Amino acid sequence: MHPAILGLATIVVGVGTCLAYFYFSNIVLDRFIFPAKGPNAGRNINRANVVRPWLFLFPALFALTLYLAYPVVETLRLSLLDRDQGNAFVGLANYQQMFADPKFWEAMRNNVLWLIVVPATSTAFGLIVAQLTDRIRWGSIAKSLIFMPMAISFVGASVIWKLVYDARPAGTDQIGVLNAIYIWFGGTEPVTWLTVPFWNNFFLMVVLIWIQTGFAMVILSAALRGIPEDTVEAAIIDGAGPFQIFFKIKVPQIMTTIVVVWTTITIATLKVFDIVFAMTNGQWETQVLANYMFDKLFRANDWGVGSASAIIIMLMVTPILVWNVYNVRKETK
């Protein structure tokens, strides 16, 4: 069957099944299990209303548990097994093996670099753009254009930036803009930027910063607009300059939003895979954890170490997870 027809059929079947499930399960509940008539009508209605939320929740909870909660446990279990020994329990041997791998430490170092640089830079740029565009007439267009990379895939962005970093032999016209500028400013040899160890990490980070700045800008722009104008006016009357107003009045008031943006970008950064995979595939010391994991899982076929490195990513996310859950619990109480 042609995939497009299959897809269409899946939409119809999927949506139909969902609707049918919700519709008929409610009917079964109300008409047959706890009918709202006869001697126990009142009690039956109450009982039906106790069960009903779970009817509504069941498909989602089932999918969430199977596709996200169970894998966390299963990955943890796999990280303690060795597939080559018939899934024998090997304790922390996979972790020991991973910690002895210099590539892993390279990935760790790079990930930490990414975590320091990308969220900070994106948030800072986002804040600057949000503030600058707030009061100019064509600010909305400017925001739209800076926001645009959000819609571009990491792979597409990688191609875009690979062209920027392209290098041609010395003496010919450079078609990568970075080398063109470098030569124009008096550089003699064009540089293959992505192969310069250590610094190439930053050239990869630029891609993610380019994408995430728009996100930071949008959220922070909304926060800036939410600031009560009288606080700003009071500061102007007291003789504060524009920079003082920005740093001492506005930024403190949107601090919680800044933290939210920061953590959201941090999570995105931790999981970064496509950019490294498409641009260098971890060569020239640009490995990161997610790509290291992919390498172990699908090239080396080493599920033990692969799972162990996935658990490391999970551990790095956990503080944010706990903090989010804590805040939501506080809110709903």
Place this chain on the structure above:
Amino acid sequence: MADSNANRDDGAFPKAARQVIRGIFQSAPSGGGIAGQKSGLTWAVHLSVLFLVFLWLFPTVGLFVSSFRTGDQIASSGWWSSLSTQELQNPAIRLSGDEVQQGDLFVIEGNIFEEPGPSILSWGTSSRAIDAFGPGDTSELTRDRTVTLEADGSFRFTALESQEGSRLPRVFTTTESPPEFTFENYNLMLFDENNSEGMARAFFNTLTVTIPATIIPILVAAFAAYALAWMEFPGRALLVAFVVGLLVVPLQLALIPLLKLHLGIGIGKGYLGVWLAHTGFGLPLAIYLLRNYMVGLPRDIIENARVDGATEFQIFTKIILPLSFPALASFAILQFLWTWNDLLVARVFLIDASGQTTVMTNQIVELLGTRGGNWEILATAAFISIIVPLCVFFAMQRYLVRGLLAGSVK
């Protein structure tokens, strides 16, 4: 200050969050305010925004322009110079034409270019002096032969004896041509059936992955969100916390266990697997977004409906779903962009050894490996994959912003 006050006083009520969202992509009501007071600063603001926009657009425009240039053009000059005239050193062209006798001279006239367009800046008859002459000059060769070459490429060759049977001289030219763009790359990548690297199939595969993977989670999540927002039951707060917790679980953890599961229950690698995976991974955000939105709907409407005897199912389909349209649209866009742009999930759950089910992101990664230097192919392929999300982005930006605002956990 006065006019900005007047503007604010129009609304006696504090701005609702929704108005703030609407305002993000509208310009500020007045030019007054902090920046407006010092004109020097205003200029600095305009210039720096202009600079930032330029910086952000430049790379994408580069890709776009490159996708309309031929491989030779891309390789010989930067895309930023493609809009100006192109100066090009052509390979040697040998004169040819029919000989006519005029008096005691044997003359050959013609044009060295097959198509008009380029104009000659300088030329020469020897590879050691390719720019010896300007247009209109006459070069005197050995054995009393002469060549005159005009700017448009027309030449006049004269000799004292017939050149029948002997080779005519070559000319080396440096020309400048007007900017030239072509649709040939798109033709090759989209409509050429013999091109095994084409994007047409990958495009349809991506579409096939994306649409069910966007629609199905919405429905499942909407019911759950309604229960979490408006139904009383023990453990509700705990379930909300559970969903928020899953929001940040890296999907890297799910790869192996789920692939094992899919292979175990016979789904294997294929569309069904990738739809299920995208549904599972999209659900936490969907439930979270929709629940937050539904909680904010007015309580009266729902309670009135309950009093009037509507069942929960009716309340949900007739009242909640239509009212939640903005939140549904927000999530739909986020999920659409995410599934369209995804590489990892498709590689793990969809693409098998046959390669028949490749998606565009994967196709591009493979082209990056095999055709790393062929920028006309890469740029075109990348732009084909980018154009759909870009259209969705510009058409539905407002909903996207709303979704992002609601989706970043506070």
